[in-house]
Amino acid sequence: MKKVSDSLKINVEVMDQEDVIVVRQEIRQLMRGLGFSLMDQTRVVTAVSELARNIIVHAGQGRVEAYQVIDQHRIGISCIFTDEGPGIHDVQKALEPGFSTANSMGIGLGGAKNLCNEFDIESALGKGTKVTITEWLK
Template sequence: MTAGIDLGRPQVQVIAGDEDVVRVRQLVRTVAVAAKLSLVDQTKLVTAASELARNTLVYGGGGSAEVAVFEDGRRRGVRIVFADEGPGIADLDLALTDGYTTGGGLGLGLSGARRLVDEFDIDTAVGRGTRITATKWSR
């Protein structure tokens, strides 16, 4: 148990407002520390999670983040699944291109988050929403 969190079970944070993006960051940091990720890897994961939580709120209309310590038999890491029931991503290749944005940002959100983690998967369809799974492994 770390700070009231049962690391044996996935932790779910609803994303419905700006304060929830902050809560996702805090939860990811707590779980990353408990999973013994290095400080650099903790920072990369929290940065990616912050961007993905913001996208879930802004583009997906809100949703959730599920954070869990994950083991594959040889290594331990942190896996985060962001899910929303928003409009989905019409052109995934374009959305993953550096510099592309439908908002006012730099267009580094999805592509930047993808570079910060070890595994990155997007399941999306127009009208069905988006599910992004990001994993950072301990070194």
């Protein structure tokens, strides 16, 4: 997978719930521009909503970036969610269906993973979390 140069389309600092809406709208617009179907847009933007909310709930603030990617014969979109929050103690467990923390809804992370083609998470306790999702244009 190759990041397309000069194609960083979205770079939003997420500090409150209003920003989550902004991120959703901008990523939807980017996907529409790339030719993704309404179904794909809805699915991926729902994942984006879950992941951007996680930033607010668990870290208070963070950043969402999105850009176009290419891989041999296909193009896609990658979205990166980074925060400098407390990190996740047990990532595998956090991805299990039904996993829930006190103040979240319990399907955020695992649910988001089910909603996109590729899902990657790195997390370090005390340092933060970085989630990358990628969706390919079919």
